[in-house]
Amino acid sequence: MRELWADLQNAALARAGRPERVDHRRLAVQREAALARGDMAKAEALDRPPEVKLGPAVSGAERKARRAAEREGRTYLPVTENGEFTQAVRQVRHAWAELRRQAEALPEAGAETGQGG
The missing domain is CATH 1.20.5 (Single alpha-helices involved in coiled-coils or other helix-helix interfaces)
Incomplete structure (x- = not known):
């Protein structure tokens, strides 16, 4: 359900020409993905409580x-x-x-x- 909601939000943001995007995954999972990509700035930004x-x-x-x-x-x-x-x-x-x-x-x-x- 969270993934579907994120997809709908992202489609609406894209239609509105907005650069922001929503990620339905937990912050820890997003942080691990950023570290795997070598995106230290993003990983640091995701190292926070929700x-x-x-x-x-x-x-x-x-x-x-x-x-x-x-x-x-x-x-x-x-x-x-x-x-x-x-x-x-x-x-x-x-x-x-x-x-x-x-x-x-x-x-x-x-x-x-x-x-x-």
């Missing part, structure tokens, strides 16, 4: 709060404990991704100036 499932009621409350914040021009703040936890996990994951992107760009910048390491 996000907390919010469920329909909490997701709805968070979505409503997010939309209200956007309408009012203010920063969205989660309204539930699980929403707050999920947002914190996502912020950390995005921060690590940005640091990784910057670190990967450093040798290229040094090579362009003749100061590579």
Whole structure:
């Protein structure tokens, strides 16, 4: 069932022209596959606990709060404990991704100036 749902989500993402894709496998399985491919950055990103499932009621409350914040021009703040936890996990994951992107760009910048390491 999870695989079918991932296939449907990925088809919808492709139709919408979005680059994101969903993988139905457990994080540990995805991490092992990334290691086997030699994709250390992906493996590192997958070395994390899964996000907390919010469920329909909490997701709805968070979505409503997010939309209200956007309408009012203010920063969205989660309204539930699980929403707050999920947002914190996502912020950390995005921060690590940005640091990784910057670190990967450093040798290229040094090579362009003749100061590579």
